[in-house]
Amino acid sequence: MSSTGFLSTSNLYEPEKERILGYVDQWLENGGESRPGWLVSLLEKRLCEYHQAEHCVAMSTGFWSLVASLRLSALDAPEVIIPSFTYRRLADVVFWAGKVPRFVDIDESTLAISPESVERAIGSNTAAILAVHPIVNCCDVSRLTEIAAKYAVPMVIDAVESVHETWQGKRVGSFDVPEVFSLHASKLINGLEGGYVCVNDSAYAGRLRDFRSRDKSNARRLKPGHWLASDMPDIHAAFALAGLDEIEENVRHNRRIYRAYQRELKGVAGIRLLAFDEAQQTSFKNIVVEVPGVSGEERDCIVRNLNQAGVLARAHYSPPLHSKSHEYPVLCPEPLPATERAARALLNLPCGFRVSEADVTHVVAMIKSLLSDVPGSCDG
Numbered sequence: 001m002s003s004t005g006f007l008s009t010s011n012l013y014e015p016e017k018e019r020i021l022g023y024v025d026q027w028l029e030n031g032g033e034s035r036p037g038w039l040v041s042l043l044e045k046r047l048c049e050y051h052q053a054e055h056c057v058a059m060s061t062g063f064w065s066l067v068a069s070l071r072l073s074a075l076d077a078p079e080v081i082i083p084s085f086t087y088r089r090l091a092d093v094v095f096w097a098g099k100v101p102r103f104v105d106i107d108e109s110t111l112a113i114s115p116e117s118v119e120r121a122i123g124s125n126t127a128a129i130l131a132v133h134p135i136v137n138c139c140d141v142s143r144l145t146e147i148a149a150k151y152a153v154p155m156v157i158d159a160v161e162s163v164h165e166t167w168q169g170k171r172v173g174s175f176d177v178p179e180v181f182s183l184h185a186s187k188l189i190n191g192l193e194g195g196y197v198c199v200n201d202s203a204y205a206g207r208l209r210d211f212r213s214r215d216k217s218n219a220r221r222l223k224p225g226h227w228l229a230s231d232m233p234d235i236h237a238a239f240a241l242a243g244l245d246e247i248e249e250n251v252r253h254n255r256r257i258y259r260a261y262q263r264e265l266k267g268v269a270g271i272r273l274l275a276f277d278e279a280q281q282t283s284f285k286n287i288v289v290e291v292p293g294v295s296g297e298e299r300d301c302i303v304r305n306l307n308q309a310g311v312l313a314r315a316h317y318s319p320p321l322h323s324k325s326h327e328y329p330v331l332c333p334e335p336l337p338a339t340e341r342a343a344r345a346l347l348n349l350p351c352g353f354r355v356s357e358a359d360v361t362h363v364v365a366m367i368k369s370l371l372s373d374v375p376g377s378c379d380g
Contacts (some may be wrong), residue, residue, distance in 0.1 A: 004312045007350035008358055010186035013250045015242030022265040023238035035188035039237035044196070046144040046244055050334060051173025051196035057091035058237070059212050060230040062160050062182030062195030063093060066130075068211040068230070069197055070097035072204065073154040074127040079331060081121050082130045083113040085339040090158065091321050095328045101118070102331040103322040105294055111274075111346075112139035120334070121152045124242055129155040133162040133172070135286040135348075136274045141167045141175060148177075156180065160195075164283035165250060171281075173198035183232075183240050187327050188250065188283050194232045199368030227247040253353060254284040259358040261349070263285055264364035270294075270371050274346075277379040287349040288316055291371070302370050303347065311363055317347035 104117035160182035183191030
């Protein structure tokens, strides 16, 4: 078991302390607190190179990076199209961007937002499409880009789980739409907290920097609601830069954990490991399994049993957003059958820097035992 006694589903990569302190020393040598943003600018430059993007704008969180991108992209219309099977706060992002979320279904084979569902939802009320890469592989960027262009609707991509990925050989972050990433400790690059947007449009990048408001005198000249104090602290940039330096080591570890799950789950009836597309570059970061032979209640019971044993597995994107209550208007005019099925059958399993191959063996043995005892293990 992990030295903490718990096995998390988050990446939690810890860069070498000396490397972090080396970046802090550089910052101090270049003015420190008298030059706020010096390390952040260095991080932005490095991330441009990494993603093969023209511009990168770092902010305090991935959440506000998404809000800013939607605010600056959306048309003067009320609705933003988003998947229901996604991050629990994505509808909140749309609300803070001043719009109404309109939920659409996923593609059952990829678990990504369905291009067909997106196209059906587009109408005169559509302000933007907020596409999301799932935590295993990518959404269909090519088809979604075609649909957005066909209907002249702006698109933003939530790429927080796809930092290292390629789509059809092209780096995520290099497409000609705003692509948003997170530097939360749970993500591939750990900046403790933070986010950033990759874009190829210099004017748009300038508006993002205005929204971020490091220059408060300039920010206050913007329209009300179009700026927010969302600067990234330089110490967070130091952490992220160290993590970026060590990203290949991070990915190698994740690959070993994924291979261990492949070995341990091979031939286990009643469970399927979601496979990474190894024809593309990928981080192998997240472990998701499907247990199609059990009900949603039985899946949740398996989660409870694992949690009680210190295995912090969780139901994957469950409940979906369209089935939750919201304190603001939302729209879901169509049934979402693929979303409903996925929300009953999927589990996130422990992964990341603090999980070992021995931990994987332990977790899978527990799951085998629980599967053989369903529904008996859930009595009471």
